[in-house]
Amino acid sequence: SQKIEQNSEALNIQEGKTATLTCNYTNYSPAYLQWYRQDPGRGPVFLLLIRENEKEKRKERLKVTFDTTLKQSLFHITASQPADSATYLCALDPSGAGSYQLTFGKGTKLSVIP
């Protein structure tokens, strides 16, 4: 069956360090892989999208890599700040026409400690 796994439920890091979150998937052929941020009591907010033919995408302090051979995406936040504390979700858009479902992992709760 299809499965999306995010490496850990919670991750604590020191302010200023780089946070690295992992998303692994099985039995998918994703066209796109996306990362979202969710704050408590709020809906997820889109951060980055990477296509199956892209290796890396950057946006300010954020970087996403996508390895379709390993079936893995890494999400990096450099120079982390306490304001980066949130739950981060990865999501997969499957390839194939008419595939409308965006499936989410359970998320990793990141805490950046001052």
Next chain:
Amino acid sequence: SQTIHQWPATLVQPVGSPLSLECTVEGTSNPNLYWYRQAAGRGLQLLFYSVGIGQISSEVPQNLSASRPQDRQFILSSKKLLLSDSGFYLCAWRQGDRGTLYFGPGTRLTVT
């Protein structure tokens, strides 16, 4: 710019009561619309999606239903709530069948 609204923000309902959650999108036309549920300690579960008026696809068989009476209106309903229906309900939209999903503020439902 596009905006998505959901109401109510919070709801406490007894078991066996009906449910109606509403979602509207502004600033776009013919969006794909989605209902997700997030239960405590669990991930986002896709419940329904719609690619057009009156077109509903269900991902999870349960006592919930959805309707899309207008292009930018999506409604989640139940005739009789169960305790297991408690959770955070999120409406979302996007253009096309792939790409960025835009979420509403959510409805926190507690079934007692």
